[in-house]
Amino acid sequence: MYKAFLIKYAEIGIKGKNRYLFENALRDQIKNALKNLGDFVVTKEQGRVYIECPDGYDYEETVEALQRVFGIAQICPVVIIDTIEWKPLTKAVGDYVDARYEDKNFTFKMEAKRGDKNYPMTSPEICIEMGAYLLKRFPEMKVDVHNPSVRIMVEVRNKSYVYSEVIPGPGGMPVGTNGKALLLLSGGIDSPVAGYMISKRGVTIDAVYFHAPPYTSERAKQKVVDLARLVSKYTGPIKLHIVNFTEIQLNIYEKCPHEELTIIMRRYMMKIAEQIAEETGCLGLITGESIGQVASQTLHSLAATNEVCHLPVYRPLIAFDKQDIVNIAEKINTYETSILPFEDCCTIFVAKHPVTKPSLKVIHHSEKSLEDSIDDMVKTALDTREIIVVD
Numbered sequence: 001m002y003k004a005f006l007i008k009y010a011e012i013g014i015k016g017k018n019r020y021l022f023e024n025a026l027r028d029q030i031k032n033a034l035k036n037l038g039d040f041v042v043t044k045e046q047g048r049v050y051i052e053c054p055d056g057y058d059y060e061e062t063v064e065a066l067q068r069v070f071g072i073a074q075i076c077p078v079v080i081i082d083t084i085e086w087k088p089l090t091k092a093v094g095d096y097v098d099a100r101y102e103d104k105n106f107t108f109k110m111e112a113k114r115g116d117k118n119y120p121m122t123s124p125e126i127c128i129e130m131g132a133y134l135l136k137r138f139p140e141m142k143v144d145v146h147n148p149s150v151r152i153m154v155e156v157r158n159k160s161y162v163y164s165e166v167i168p169g170p171g172g173m174p175v176g177t178n179g180k181a182l183l184l185l186s187g188g189i190d191s192p193v194a195g196y197m198i199s200k201r202g203v204t205i206d207a208v209y210f211h212a213p214p215y216t217s218e219r220a221k222q223k224v225v226d227l228a229r230l231v232s233k234y235t236g237p238i239k240l241h242i243v244n245f246t247e248i249q250l251n252i253y254e255k256c257p258h259e260e261l262t263i264i265m266r267r268y269m270m271k272i273a274e275q276i277a278e279e280t281g282c283l284g285l286i287t288g289e290s291i292g293q294v295a296s297q298t299l300h301s302l303a304a305t306n307e308v309c310h311l312p313v314y315r316p317l318i319a320f321d322k323q324d325i326v327n328i329a330e331k332i333n334t335y336e337t338s339i340l341p342f343e344d345c346c347t348i349f350v351a352k353h354p355v356t357k358p359s360l361k362v363i364h365h366s367e368k369s370l371e372d373s374i375d376d377m378v379k380t381a382l383d384t385r386e387i388i389v390v391d
């Protein structure tokens with residue numbers, strides 16, 4: 001029945017002179033989301049985006065893909081009517097209503113737009129006449145102009161268009177309108193959600209994963225690649241940097257007090273991530289940290305981790321309860337993958353009693369013992385990193 005979609009956007013409508021940048025980004029993201037589903041034609045039009053669908057396209061699949069494109073507020077499936085002649089047009093709109101609403105016992109309001117101001121009827125006249133036609137054909141229907149349960153929109157241009165259904169989009173801003181940031185992506189529940197949330201504000205995402213072979217397996221790494229792929233359904237392609245962290249981790253394990261291991265390790269992760277970010281034009285780091293979740297996420301520990309960073313660190317989950325994070329993970333379909341039981345590079349070397357109130361003075365002192373070798377190790381880790389583009 002539906003041959004097109006009308007896409008309405010939210011906040012991006014209010015961006016003044018930069019509006020075209022937002023509209024272009026939205027159009028490009030929609031094209032990217034639909035590229036494997038057929039030859040859709042995506043065009044910008046005053047304040048909205050219009051998608052014409054190829055023959056035989058899959059409606060459900062298309063709506064699902066559009067519901068993952070940030071910046072979309074509403075998705076309206078559109079029926080195209082090949083005439084603007086009044087009589088056949090009213091009949092076609094009636095047929096649409098008949099097919100779409102089995103039960104006609106609802107209130108409605110007609111809305112109309114003309115593309116050509118020379119059309120023999122004005123928009124209010126179209127509404128009145130079309131409304132009268134529908135009331136006559138379907139006596140159960142009732143008009144309610146203030147609080148209708150269905151708004152029936154008719155647009156007359158070189159063809160006619162009718163739509164009445166509104167499917168909610170994800171909201172947010174189109175990816176590509178707000179710079180790029182580097183997500184520290186582990187195999188856990190939190191970091192994929194953090195990446196999703198920041199990306200929803202229009203930020204392009206790259207990612208970095210630290211692994212420690214042979215202490216962490218190929219399957220643990222594959223799990224992170226899989227998570228990146230799931231997140232990329234929302235964010236678009238993600239460049240994933242995979243850094244071998246084994247040597248650094250063993251070195252810390254050997255030379256530093258075990259209860260400080262996690263904190264020192266996390267400081268080195270941040271340092272390395274920051275170097276990758278600077279090399280690749282990322283304007284900030286993103287983590288899945290949340291206050292109090294584990295010993296390394298107390299305010300003291302977060303301060304100790306944060307001390308090494310110069311770039312801003314975005315922590316969208318900082319005040320979220322675990323269950324709220326899980327709910328989002330389920331919604332975006334990363335949860336099932338996140339809970340697969342593969343070892344994480346942080347958990348393997350974890351101390352029985354990690355510090356929860358690390359003192360910076362003590363940490364600095366412990367890190368002194370790494371001085372001779374750590375810079376070379378960091379350089380090697382950066383130089384030998386593997387890069388996978390996940391799409």
Ligand code: ATP
Pocket residue numbers: 183184185186187188189190191192208209210211269286287288289293294296297344345346
């Ligand atoms: P997650 O569910 O995201 O793994 P977590 O509760 O396990 O979080 P931590 O292990 O303390 O928390 O990690 C905190 C954050 O540090 C993660 O959300 C992630 O952003 C980053 N991080 C931790 N381990 C790694 C890793 N191996 N590679 C990349 N980033 C990591």
Ligand code: MG
Pocket residue numbers: 186187188344346
């Ligand atoms: Mg983790």
